[in-house]
Amino acid sequence: MEDLTENERAWVEFLRTISLGRDxxxxxxxxxxxxxxxxxxRA
Known part of the structure; x- marks a missing residue:
């Protein structure tokens, strides 16, 4: 994950959290x- 930006790493962690650690x-x-x-x- 070294080639990912800080924001991309945060999204990966978010997805791991909402998927309860599953893949x-x-x-x-x-x-x-x-x-x-x-x-x-949108309004």
Missing amino acids: PGPTLWRVQLLRRVCETR
Whole structure:
């Protein structure tokens, strides 16, 4: 992980935290769910 930026490392840690230490693969459903969660609300 040395080639990652500090922000990228923080995202990896965030994903590890929310996945409870598991390593689930990026399915379409998971990617869509994460995008919805991370989207900013538009007025």
